């Protein structure tokens with residue numbers, strides 16, 4: 001038996017496997033396939049201040065080794081989310097990692113404040129800040145593409161939450177220098193980082209000679225992006241080792257389908273792993289990946305999961 005437990009910015013989790021935001025709604029659907037309380041954490045769909053219907057259809061397109069989505073941030077808004085979804089997750093004993101979003105830095109702060117004052121807040125193990133949203137005040141420039149804008153959001157969210165509540169900044173790979181964004185977020189008070197969100201892509205329907213997605217562009221996810229996730233995690237973890245900014249835990253995401261895929265992200269420096277797109281064709285994927293990872297670590301002679309975090313950096 002391998003000790004799979006992990007501490008993430010103060011939260012103690014029984015194992016490092018999580019859902020990825022937006023790929024498992026808010027838990028009820030997956031709970032028919034396995035007990036969501038068995039996950040290290042359940043990451044909820046990014047929630048904004050008000051209810052939103054998302055982008056126009058079609059909102060999904062297949063690609064050779066992944067998919068493109070332009071769901072947009074569809075959701076019930078923070079009030080309905082805390083009353084219905086968060087209360088339900090607390091009721092079944094899950095460990096919710098709540099993903100929040102905003103179209104202005106003030107909206108992120110408002111969502112964090114509303115979350116804090118909710119009845120089920122005591123069940124929350126962390127807040128993931130989805131900074132891959134367009135900033136309406138800055139010509140729609142995505143917060144995560146700018147270190148200063150990212151840091152401002154993280155600092156405002158941090159102010160709204162108790163000091164011991166872990167805050168994870170979720171980074172976009174669509175930047176020239178992900179280390180500078182990671183550094184800005186950590187210096188602004190992030191207790192950890194989640195990497196990576198989807199890559200911006202586009203598919204053209206060559207029969208209709210039009211963009212295939214209603215929203216024109218979309219986020220690329222699935223196996224094809226795994227090397228990008230491994231590279232991003234590696235670069236950020238290497239910068240921490242080099243002392244460029246304080247070491248904080250990284251949650252890895254991007255194209256994980258098997259325990260071996262998860263191990264790749266972990267060896268690059270991730271202390272936890274999220275499974276997103278794989279859940280669409282195998283709803284049990286996060287728990288299967290956990291079992292496969294544990295079996296693999298056992299076969300390699302590891303006694304504890306934490307021993308293998310960032311192991312590929314050792315020379």
Ligand SMILES: Cc1cc2nc3c(=O)[nH]c(=O)nc-3n(C[C@H](O)[C@H](O)[C@H](O)COP(=O)(O)O)c2cc1C
Nearest residue numbers: 020021022046069130196197221222254255276277
């Ligand atoms: C349909 C869909 C919806 C998503 N919605 C969100 C979201 O609301 N917030 C967020 O931070 N990431 C969202 N993501 C990104 C995933 O959480 C994850 O970072 C990304 O898909 C890479 O992991 P994967 O290859 O395992 O899917 C979404 C991804 C997909 C495919």
